[in-house]
Amino acid sequence: MDAQILTYIIVGLTFGLYIGIAIWSRAGSTKEFYVAGGGVHPVVNGMATGADWMSAASFISLAGIVSFTGYDGSVYLMGWTGGYVLLALLMAPYLRKFGKFTVPDFIGDRYYSQTARTVAVVCAIFVSFTYIAGQMRGVGVVFSRFLEVDVDTGVYIGMCVVFFYAVLGGMKGITYTQVAQYCVMIFAFMVPAIFLSVMMTGHVFPQLGFGAELLDAAGNNSGVFLLDKLDGLSTQLGFAEYTLGSKSMIDVFFITGALMFGTAGLPHVIVRFFTVPSVKAARSSAGWALVFIAIMYTTIPALAVFSRVNMIETVNGADGQGVPHAEAPSWITSWEKTGLIKWDDKNGDGKMFYANGETNEMNIDRDIMVLATPEMTNLPAWVIALVAAGGLAAALSTSAGLLLVISTSVSHDLLKKNLMPHISDKKELMYARTAAAIGIVVAGYFGINPPGFVAAVVAIAFGLAASSLFPAITMGIFSKTMNKEGAIAGMIAGLSFTTIYILYFKFVNPEANIADNWLFGISPEGIGLLGMLVNFAVAAGVSRVTAAVPEPVQQMVEAIRFPKGSGEAQDH
Template structure:
């Protein structure tokens, strides 16, 4: 079976599952539509929150940006998870206690003002719209890659599918679909991470493999720490050290703070706390949600480091014709690019400013120019 067929099979099966769940759990009342009847188990709600909260950005791009920028990408790891802590401690339980469905309801009643309520509605719409725009772009990219269509067509297809199960099932359908999504998502993320970790460091857990020593092809311990080797290799190639930042402390501090505040205000995560029976359950489900989130968020930086080592070892000083197949696919989808500046047909990966413009890859006979810099953007 070829990869294309397997992809269709897996993606088709997941969508069949999601739509099946939506049909099975379709909403029968207003309360079911908005807050799933308030009867979701805390663990299920935790998984749904985690799937809701980790979306296109965490799943598709985060490990890539960590691989590319090392310590600098810590702002996303700390910012998004730290913001969740604020949300779970300072906002969610109180809104839940208040007993209404939405933040504008709370603002309107608390300040006895329908003007305040309207302002809150406008804010929520603005936040949701911005957020959905990003998510839909991610969906579009996935569908574009999967069905080999244009990104805009991909966005349309994604919207149609989400519309179908959201309208049918409301919050109840979405909750159980999200639980299934979390299972699919974490399985898809952890399996390659675990095998990469075993191959590179002999550790089963990527979280410990990240700080472990590298093993050679025969599985013998080389005694060299992964991160130490990575720092050395990237500095040799003229990049900055992987474990050191390039931004000033004040930038890192405030970017993290901004990401935390933004995360604490995510409307679709806040509403999740209304779908459990009691405040007590809301708090327990917050714990489960962060557990499910942490599984992915502690694995992603390990995947980032493994990927960076792997990318350099595979691509650097390799002749273009001898590269593995994914490289050509990535070129075609615009994820990677190189220019053969010294005309030797071998890729030299070095730090420096990225080149301008899109290189051409026609018929796998690229313009032979030297790769002064190589930007791998996921």
Template sequence: MSVLVWTYIIVGITFALYIGIAIWSRAGSTKEFYVAGGGVSPLANGMATAADWMSAASFISMAGLISFMGYDGAVYLMGWTGGYVLLALLLAPYLRKFGKFTVPDFIGDRYYSSTARTVAVFCALIVSFTYVAGQMRGVGVVFSRFLEVDINTGVIIGMIIVLFYAVLGGMKGITYTQVAQYCVLIFAFMVPAIFISIQMTGNPIPQLGMGSTMSDGSGMYLLDKLDGLNKDLGFSAYTNGSKDMIDVFAITCALMVGTAGLPHVIVRFFTVNKVKDARKSAGLALLFIAILYTTAPAVSVFARTNLIQTVSNKSYAGMPDWFKNWEKTGLIKFEDKNGDGLVNYVKDKELNELTIDNDIIVLANPEIANLPNWVIALVAAGGLAAALSTAAGLLLVISSSVSHDLIKKMINPNITEKGELWAARISAAVAVVIAGYFGINPPGFVAAVVALAFGLAAASFFPAIILGIFYKRMNKEGAVAGMVVGISLMIYYMAKYKLGWIGGDTLPDKSEWWFGISPEGFGTVAMFVNFIVALTVSAFTPAPPQSVQDIVENIRIPSGAGEATGH
């Protein structure tokens, strides 16, 4: 059967599964809509958290980034993995004990202020919309190739699917859908990786295959081979970094602390019964995430090696079917500048004739390696599972921010539960439309857009949450001032150095970056500014009420500690 037929079959089965789960587990109350009734098992919550966490950026775009950036791409691996550890150890148990299931709810109550809540809602919406734009773009990339439609149509199809099960099922439907999506995406990521590892090195474990010798009898190590191929084309050696150390640190830090401020991941720790279950599900999620994250560098190496050997200096007329198929989507472009009919793929922009979108690497990898059609279709289903699972989680954050934190807590406290549920569903529907627009008009490829969302979360939420838990003296004036200054600074830097909206039609050169830090890493600078502003303002304004300080003291004491010490 053809790739298209296999895609319809596998994607159709997985979509039917997701929609069936959404109907079976539809939410009947606001508690079920927001936190799945609080009765999810740690194992299921761990899988759902992993699926929520591993978005289109992890599945589709991260390996593509590493593939083209080489050693420099490691910042995404370190940042996202380290960030999850930070979240699981430093924040999740305390937020769970505090008992508020949205970040604006925590900030509003901890800082005893409707202004703080409003600022937090604004920040949550900015972060979530930036993040969900990347997911919708990922959905469009998958559909454009495998259903042979254009990217915009692909985004619209994804909008309809995610709207159905997010609006109907809420967190309850999303949780169990995400369990299924985790199983699909991890199977889809590992199967081709294992196939290609055996094909290229004879080793069935991709993580080990990446560092093994080639199976062609040359005795050459795969990474040495790739270094040589890169150098021949004028690129730097794959295993050498070219980024400034300050930028590597800034991006890694922004991704780490941005993780700890992501509203759609934090809310997952409220879907279990006890604080102990929150810790367990955090540990299980880290294990599930590590399976993909330790495999991604291997996939990058396999894909880059195969890609160069397949296309570089080869006849365009003799290009394989996968090349022509991806060319139709516009994500690969060939321009025969010298008219020799050969694909000249080199670093020199004047001589280079091939443009490749980073986001196609994982999806095209099985085709480049001539794997069976069912494996190619399976990867398409995995990419969709990754993008849709995170998009659904983000839409829930958007809808709960509007219906619970804005309408229920501030505009109309007397709204009925049914009214609040309808408000949540309507705001989710509106959010899907806005997210779809940004998916059709994204400010970059998937991982870059998502990295900016992490920077926004780092600049706004992280200091307010961490100080709210560990510093009793932190007051509302300091928190509000820090969040406003932090996110404003980050938005300005993004607008000027990433989107080109400020100071002319062209993007400023890298030499103009502040401290040599890229927009993806600037969240670290904005976060430090947030901390300084928050602590300074807090020092010159009144301390929080004693009741608030007592709450902060209480959430840091483990449950059952009083019985153990006899107090």
């Protein structure tokens, strides 16, 4: 059975599983729609959190970034992993103790202000839409190759699937669907990594193969280490050494910081800690999620290197002089049909050649590396199909979580808690589903017209979260003196500064998006950390010259800081 048929079968079976779970776990109340009833087991929630957090950026794009940029790609690994530790230790137990449905709910009550709640809703929606654009793009990339449709059609198909189980099941359906998606994606990611590690280095664990010697044709150690070979190939082709970075230290610091603090401010991840029954369960859930996340994140650098070496040797040939395009492997011709690989025969010799600079004839989209690796390395057809299913699981799981944030922000925080306080539970649920449906349409548009490759778009979303929501949440937990005026001014200042900077370099004047023109040498991907500092500074300054925090609110903050007890999630 060929890879195409297997792909249809495996992807079809996984989609059927997701939709079946959505029907089985259909939400019947707002509590089930928003926080899955508040009774999810910590291990189950940890697995769902891992799937929610490990989006298409992690599964599809991150290994591609590390594969193409080498050491520079480590900022994403450090930022996203460190950010989850920060979220788990610094914020999750305290927010669970507060016992609300959403981040805007927390901010609105903590800062005793409907205006603060509304600003938080705007921030949450802004972050979520930016993030989901990357996910929908990931869905389109997967479908475009493995279901042999164009990228736009792939996005439309993904929209329909997400609409069904996110709108129908709410958080309850999404939670149990994400458990299934985690199992699919981690198996799909680890299988090719283990295959390649054994084939190239003899090690079963890719993490060990990453630093090991390559095997020769006879299966013995060749005396050449994998990373040394890649460094040599890179310099021969005009690239910087794979293990050396080209980014400035300040940009590395700011990108890592923006990703870390952005992770700790992501509404769709934070809401996961409201689905467990107690503070103790929230801590346990965070620990399990970190374990599940670490399995993939410690494997990504190894898979990136395996893929890079194979890609260079496949395109340039054993002699390094190029392979005739007429004899190109099937994976290249397949991806050329999608437009994600392009060949330009500059010297007219009929051969493909991949290098850095004017001699390069191959334009290879970095988002395809993980998806193309099984074909590239001649792995079994079922592995190719499995990776396709894993890529879709990664993109769809996070898309669903983000859509839930958008729908709850509109129905619960904006309508129920602000504009329409007397609507019924049934009416609120209807508005939530309507908001999710509209959200899918908008997300689909950005998936078809993305502002960049998947991981870069996602990195921008993290920067927006760091500059807007993280300071308000942190000060809300740890500062009894931060008042509503300070929090509101800080959120507006941080989000505005970061958004304007990103829009200028990414959309208004992308030609100027080079290090010489950046403020303090900070790229748009890292500017969120500076925006966060602006937020803190403005909030502190405004808070000093405005009215003090009411005594009952100060007592509430004091109670939050001692996370004992369950604090059942509630909507009052």
